[in-house]
Amino acid sequence: MLARMEGTPLRSVPASLPGPVNPVHALAQVERALPDLVPEARRALALVGLGLRPRAEAAGELGVSAPELSRLLAVARKALRRTVAQLPAGGWCERAERLISDRMDGTLAPAGEARLDSHLLGCERCATHEQRLVQAHDLLVEAYLETHPPKPALATAAAPVAELRVVEPSTESMASPRVWHLAFVIGLLLALAAVVLALLAVTGAVHVP
Secondary structure, eight states, X not given: OOSOBTTBOOOOOOOOOSSOOOHHHHHHHHHHHOTTSOHHHHHHIIIIIITOOOHHHHHHHHTOOHHHHHHHHHHHHHHHHHTTOOOOOOTTHHHHHHHHHHHHTTOOOHHHHHHHHXXXXXXXXXXXXXXXXXXXXXXXXXXXXXXSOOOOOOOOOOOOOOOOOOOOOOHHHHHHHHHHXXXXXXXXXXXXXXXXXXXXXXXXXXXXX
């Protein structure tokens, strides 16, 4: 949607990688982009932000609770946003940043969504944070693709389909049976004629010299 609907701020859709991601490669990419980030937050961002792992799966792999994973991702994404823009912080904005992070992963409850949208309408700073965060995320995805370009899909050659063709018999092959058939009929007629003549001769109806 390019227009605002019912007062909801316009939001960009973060880019995503086209296929499965090697978690080791994803972590290495996050480490290059955010070398000063705490390791737990780096791993969280690599698994969920780049690898698109479900949060429940990532939390189990990291051995943390769902709220702790939410906090780690918010920390990582704030650091990621700072790579493209520095913004003042304070008040409810810290809470809003966490809600923005949750919304990026599709885990924000409707009530939180409503509170966040209400805050973004009156807070240019947080609206800018969301825009810059998406921009930084997209740059991270682009950097990963430059380092690990997707492999082209192997062209699968279709098995040749046997072509059924009706072979028209040649004129020569068609003529040969006809000649033999005609010769057979003529021979049969001559034989019958000979038999008839023989019978007639026996009965005396025909004089055979």
